[in-house]
Amino acid sequence: MNNINTFLLSGALLAFFGLAQPCFAGIETPRIDQRQENQERRIEQGEASGALTDREANRLEHQQMRIEHQEAAAKADGVVTAGERARLTHQQNKASRNIARKKHNLRRD
DSSP states (O other): OHHHHHHHHHHHHHHHHHHHHHHHHTTTOHHHHHHHHHHHHHHHHHHTTHHHSSHHOOOOOOHHEEEEEEEHHTTSSSSSHHHHHHHHHHHHHHHHHHHHHTTTTTOOO
């Protein structure tokens, strides 16, 4: 009897994790994550070179934090939908343009 319970339990666990895997597959956002890292690196580089003032860098970093919060909210239900991905990409596009504009606005400390 003990072998049957073990067999049933192991079968139930395999079924659960086998069915749960597709749910978790939709939560990964490697492109968005990589882009966030790149943009944060651009801000740091701009600060180090003097292309960004402290105030500009703080505002750009705050914009990055808002995008990270939006990403966390999108992941909260376990699936990042195509619409959520599109909104995150749009926000990252705006942030990227802001970084470029601020780094090249010829203002220096």
